[in-house]
Amino acid sequence: MVMTAARRSPLVRHWWYGMTRTVEDLDHVTHTCLVPDSDDHVWEVTAAWLAGGLGAGERVMYFEDQTADALLGRLTDDRVPVDRALADGQFVLVPTEQTRATVSAPLDLFERMIDEMIRDTEAAGWPGLRLAGENVNVQLGMGVDAVVAYETVVDRLLREHPIARLLCRFDPLVFDTAAMAAVREVHTSELVTRSLYDDGLLRVTRTGPVALRLAGEADHSNRTVIRRFLDATLDQALRSEAAHNDITLDLSSLRFVDVSGAVGLVHTAEEFPDSHRLVLTGVRPRVARALERCGAPAARQLTIEPRWTEPVAPGGRG
Template sequence: MTRTVEDMASFDSTVRHACAVAVSDEHLWELSSAFLSAGLAAGDQVKYFDDGTSDRVLERMFDDGVDIDASLASGQLEVVPPEATRAAILTPIDVMRGLVDELIEDALAEGYSGVRWTGQLSHALNRPAGMLDYELMLDAAVAGRPARVLCLYDRAHYPDDVIEDMRRGHRVEIETTTVYDDNLLRITSTGIGSARLAGEVDHSNRPQVRKLLLAELDRALRSPTGPHEIRLDVSSLRFIDVAGAVGLVHAAEEFPSSHKLVLDGVRPRVARVLDRCGAPFASQLMTIPRPDRPIPSTAGADE
């Protein structure tokens, strides 16, 4: 059974344990953030089991408008450190089942509506008995309880045969709709005349951005209720080359006078390139800066 990413907001009463297969790093951060952010909004106690990926997940949550500082400070959001994540994964199944039960009960006792867990769990490949017994335990532990677990798999960390085994081992798989993803730039549609760009724009994918703009402008012009702004959420766009920036400026200048191109959430590095390529002088291009607010990340995500 497959579900869309929108179902991750709450799942229904019968879905507590699902998997998702990310096609790229940006897809992985998108899935992680959507699931964790929905848990925070629902009043769940949220845990991300880290193994070297939490910086990017927190960065994406920040891009998605989550108050990371408040969530971490209150304890509603916890990043489980890599050493603890790896130790938990290698814990015997019967002991782990007891820990899962305890975590759920403790969260409810603290007043949370439930628990929500996901993370980078590829260390489970080192389990002598394999991963299936671990998944079966989780499935039984959360069945009918206020607990939601999303198991994430990607081809950078998991062999293809393991991914297919895990797909068969989960009754529910989360699927997402993608406009374009080349493992460097990910484009997703957010409605008529709007889309989101995450990752990097360079010579290899620059034509896809122009193709997107033309398609969204055409959709807006053809719709009686179409927007007069073509809006690109670029809060997760970390890099754009000079030619890509020039392409955005020129595309905006080619828009009909009735429409504007809006770049929402422009990061400082991207803004500098746009400014040098004439963005301030393009009357039909509007840029909105990304909030300049640090997030608790050891690597830093300002740029």
């Protein structure tokens, strides 16, 4: 099974012999790093990474540090079914205290623990082990050299055990240029995902020829952004030879919209040509109430698809 999120095809740069290669599939990377633009970028990529593992039947482990809610929230937004995987042990959420104890263990002990984890996974018959988590903040307290040392150990273990893969994240606000270069050196690839816009509060990504996705909060600080991208998308639809009559805006991960943003969506739809509609999908109740108060019920060319109540069924696609 291939989950929708994993099919979003982020770009991956491989650092082999000084060359950069781009591939279209997360499943091909082993020890990869991400330099995120925002928290929503973090969860977008982490959820896609883990969803890919779940879809491939691999064991998936996430080392949380009071971040499980954010991750599970994004997986829910992406309609990734996790309940059964959590119940049967395919998806392991390592609790905060255990995460901190693991990643701050002395290097030799850390190596034994990771090695044992991988060997246990192999022995249990899982076809793969996909890892992600919150390690850097703890290890950073020991210095950048320590981060590099831990990452070097992990990189060697991953090469020895090809079934295991790890996604690491390095915040550009925490790592300066030299530190970032040092940690990039110990990863075989870097994940580069494209966004149309990301100001740390609102993230806009393209999910199809005439489809956009919003994540975060739309307010006074970014009030013109959504309109700008919707206008460009409509323009693209009108110029396209394919008949795209619906412009889709996925609001699954939009946690807040203010009056100006909600009124803007309603007016944008109303100003579409008669042949086109603006379709809002995955709308959270909070955002739906805002839209309702701002004239959405009377907007003829606006369709609001209510948020689903269930994730996509196993074997289905989101």
